[in-house]
């Protein structure tokens with residue numbers, strides 16, 4: 432097992448690129464990759480979850496926020512394509528992503544809210560080892576759909592007043608997937624800690640196959656020659672469990688909720704929706720008003736889009 436440890440996703444990403452770029456060459460589904468098997472990434476500050484653009488890898492910050500809201504609200508609705516049109520290629524002919532995490536998370540088998548269950552489990556028995564969220568479902572996922580979940584599941588452990596979280600991935604594209612997957616999972620981590628009223632512990636990201644695609648190798652190599660930027664913590668998203676679904680709906684529909692952390696998320700989504708509607712100046716003006724790393728990230732993404 433390879434362990435990579437850091438205080439921010441940006442540090443973890445740069446260290447993981449350094450190791451994976453020299454990984455074994457394997458060609459699953461006919462696509463050349465460099466792979467490292469059995470990797471454990473430990474993020475000591477789960478709120479430092481936004482990759483701070485090392486050269487060559489600028490994240491679509493709006494998609495990171497949108498996907499997180501989409502997953503946590505239990506959705507598989509096609510509005511996510513407004514934020515990332517590339518995802519459509521993994522949808523079935525009816526436009527639905529069969530591997531979407533949201534319905535599995537909030538409504539497994541048509542009725543089980545795994546978020547509520549994990550929370551109730553830890554409220555009932557704080558030392559429990561049963562706070563498990565399962566995402567991979569062999570009954571659905573062995574059927575040959577285009578979209579098969581890469582995240583198998585999440586677990587939570589409350590120890591000495593700190594909540595730790597572990598995610599297991601069967602497959603992780605380091606360049607394209609990891610920054611978004613860690614963003615969403617660590618948001619869930621922070622929320623679960625806030626619902627329990629405990630401190631945020633360490634985020635563990637366990638990956639079976641960590642890989643870089645051949646077509647990303649040059650860009651990945653450029654990361655090795657740059658100093659790793661520092662990336663600080665995003666604003667707190669602490670909020671009660673009661674009313675959480677209504678809050679997510681407000682964020683999705685651009686309504687202010689008078690919570691600095693969540694209103695920032697709302698502003699990111701609203702700005703990008705303006706951009707997509709062609710109101711670019713208004714979108715950029717809104718992005719200028721977003722303070723901190725999310726605002727910086729969104730502006731960096733607009734600069735990339737302008738250059739295309």
Ligand SMILES: O=c1ccn([C@H]2C[C@H](O)[C@@H](COP(=O)(O)O)O2)c(=O)[nH]1
Nearest residue numbers: 459460579581602603604608609612
């Ligand atoms: O949340 C996700 C979903 C997909 N992938 C990547 C991993 C693989 O490169 C590819 C899926 O291919 P298979 O492992 O299913 O072959 O998508 C991720 O990194 N994260």
